[in-house]
Amino acid sequence: MINAHNDDPSLKILHTADLHFLGDTARLNSVEDRFPIIKDAVNKLDVDAVILAGDIFDTPHAPPEQVTRLIHDLSQISIPCVLLPGNHDARIFDQIANEKTGDNIFLITKEEGETILISSLNLAIWGKPTYDHTPQFRPLEGMPKRPDNKWYIVVAHGLVYDSPDFEGRSSLIHPEELIEADCDYIALGHVHAFRDVTKGKTPAFYSGAPWGSTTTPTVALISLYPEKPAKVEQITVPIEQ
Numbered sequence: 197m198i199n200a201h202n203d204d205p206s207l208k209i210l211h212t213a214d215l216h217f218l219g220d221t222a223r224l225n226s227v228e229d230r231f232p233i234i235k236d237a238v239n240k241l242d243v244d245a246v247i248l249a250g251d252i253f254d255t256p257h258a259p260p261e262q263v264t265r266l267i268h269d270l271s272q273i274s275i276p277c278v279l280l281p282g283n284h285d286a287r288i289f290d291q292i293a294n295e296k297t298g299d300n301i302f303l304i305t306k307e308e309g310e311t312i313l314i315s316s317l318n319l320a321i322w323g324k325p326t327y328d329h330t331p332q333f334r335p336l337e338g339m340p341k342r343p344d345n346k347w348y349i350v351v352a353h354g355l356v357y358d359s360p361d362f363e364g365r366s367s368l369i370h371p372e373e374l375i376e377a378d379c380d381y382i383a384l385g386h387v388h389a390f391r392d393v394t395k396g397k398t399p400a401f402y403s404g405a406p407w408g409s410t411t412t413p414t415v416a417l418i419s420l421y422p423e424k425p426a427k428v429e430q431i432t433v434p435i436e437q
């Protein structure tokens with residue numbers, strides 16, 4: 197018998213990427229202009245954590261006050277937020293590494309990749325920053341094994357190599373890496389459109405960009421369940437209500 201309660205997810209995660217703050221020539225896309233869209237989605241979707249999968253800023257030379265403002269705004273939403281740099285923003289978080297960022301802010305900055313442990317959610321998140329956007333860099337290379345007794349999400353910024361046209365491109369994610377990944381969800385950034393790129397048992401998606409003129413603005417809502425695969429929903433933002 198199916199108990200309705202079993203349909204309640206154990207965790208809900210907001211996955212976004214390719215925000216490109218300060219990057220659109222048509223608009224400023226400043227943090228103060230655009231962050232309310234993320235904050236509104238966090239509130240309306242009632243998520244437990246947020247993942248930003250790279251290209252958060254359009255350039256690693258964004259003014260420090262914009263970076264500080266984003267960290268401040270994220271700290272105000274009071275749930276764990278995990279930030280991975282992409283090829284556009286690379287070492288942007290180095291400038292704030294020594295400042296207090298808030299207990300809920302987790303910056304993935306180690307070149308070899310690092311695992312963030314969020315004990316309050318029994319959640320481990322691994323990612324590797326895109327410091328070397330070349331054909332030699334593989335965002336999923338070196339992914340650790342699943343930690344015992346924890347939810348496990350992998351975050352990466354790169355191009356899934358699912359077309360021969362992508363030969364020689366930088367930061368490729370090979371299909372076999374997606375097939376072999378033993379985790380609950382793979383949160384991807386780099387392609388500015390919501391896309392299912394699942395190759396094995398683990399759901400793998402691009403969230404799409406949450407604003408910008410070239411795509412339907414979207415985020416992804418991830419629901420994790422103990423005994424079935426993660427559910428991934430495309431959410432158009434801003435959310436109408």
Ligand SMILES: [Mn+2]
Nearest residue numbers: 251282283386
């Ligand atoms: Mn990118």
